[in-house]
Amino acid sequence: MGLFDRSKKRGPAAQDGTAEQFFEQGKQSFGQENYAAAAQAFEASLRLAGDVPSAYFLLGASRFRLGDSAGALAPLSRCVELVPDHAEAHNALGMTLGRLDRHDEADIHLARAAYLGHVQAPGTLAAMDMDYCRNCAAPVNYSSGPDPADIVIVSAAVGWSCASCGAVSCGRCASDGGRSPMDPRCPRCGRDVDVLTK
Ligand SMILES: [Zn+2]
Ligand SMILES: [Zn+2]
Numbered sequence: 001m002g003l004f005d006r007s008k009k010r011g012p013a014a015q016d017g018t019a020e021q022f023f024e025q026g027k028q029s030f031g032q033e034n035y036a037a038a039a040q041a042f043e044a045s046l047r048l049a050g051d052v053p054s055a056y057f058l059l060g061a062s063r064f065r066l067g068d069s070a071g072a073l074a075p076l077s078r079c080v081e082l083v084p085d086h087a088e089a090h091n092a093l094g095m096t097l098g099r100l101d102r103h104d105e106a107d108i109h110l111a112r113a114a115y116l117g118h119v120q121a122p123g124t125l126a127a128m129d130m131d132y133c134r135n136c137a138a139p140v141n142y143s144s145g146p147d148p149a150d151i152v153i154v155s156a157a158v159g160w161s162c163a164s165c166g167a168v169s170c171g172r173c174a175s176d177g178g179r180s181p182m183d184p185r186c187p188r189c190g191r192d193v194d195v196l197t198k
Contacts, residue, residue, distance in 0.1 A: 026137035030058055038062040039146060055084045057089045064092055069099040070073075080109070088114035094121070131159050131196060133170035135187040138191035140170045143195045159196030162186035 013188055017025070026041030028112035042059035046052065060076035063069075076093040080086055094109035107130060115137035129142040140159030156171040167188040174184035174193055186193050 017044070017046045020071050022048065023052070023055055025112065026055070026058060026062070033065075035062040035065045037180060039066065042075075051078075051082060053079045053086065053089075056082070056087065057092070060089070060096070062064045064096055069096050073100070085115050085116055087118040087121075089139060091118045091124075093123050094124070103117060107139035112137050123180060129167045129198070133159070133171040133173055134167045135169050138170040138172065140168065141153070142198055144197070160184050160193035161185070161196045162193045164191040165189040169193065 020088035020158055022041045022045035023072070024044060026038045029035070029038035029041055037064040039059055040060060042055050045055050046059065049055075052133060056079040060072040060074075060079065062074040063075070070109060072092070073096055076089055076096055079089040080093060083089065090109045094106045097103070097106035097109060107125075107128075111119050111132035113131070114125055114132045115134070122131070125139065127137040130140065131140050132138065133140055138156070141157050145157055158171050160169050160171070160174040162169070165186060166187050167186055169187050171184070171186040175181045176185070176187075184193050185191065
């Protein structure tokens with residue numbers, strides 16, 4: 001048995017084909033930047049063989065490129081549910097949520113994409129004055145400077161950087177899960193950390 005169950009065939013119709021054939025058609029259309037045709041083909045493929053993560057991802061990516069952010073949401077969410085370490089899908093989901101003005105959720109998925117090694121996600125975060133925790137993948141914010149208020153009480157959203165090992169961490173990880181909010185430390189090497197700035 002391959003990626004798709006070949007036994008599940010549709011009845012005779014104008015668009016007869018197997019899930020795999022529709023999937024290949026979709027990839028071809030996607031490659032030709034014909035995203036409407038690609039979306040239709042991935043929809044047909046998923047109707048025949050549900051829960052194929054790559055088909056959900058490409059359906060979401062096709063709809064995103066068509067400007068259908070609301071439509072991209074469900075297939076991309078399903079893809080990261082099925083494959084939690086799918087960096088491309090987290091990145092696309094983050095971009096989609098951003099377009100829908102759901103910024104807090106967008107930040108979480110962009111940070112997760114960056115944590116998983118997505119090439120563009122760190123730049124997207126940096127453009128928003130953000131980075132991500134190397135320990136837990138949470139999104140963190142740059143501070144405008146070493147604001148004493150940030151240093152006295154560690155907030156989860158403030159990022160910290162370690163001069164010794166270079167790791168960036170979130171407030172939660174730097175304060176050991178909130179157990180030492182006055183004394184942030186690098187979760188990787190245990191040394192002192194500085195408030196993350198540009
Ligand atoms: Zn963290
Ligand atoms: Zn360190």
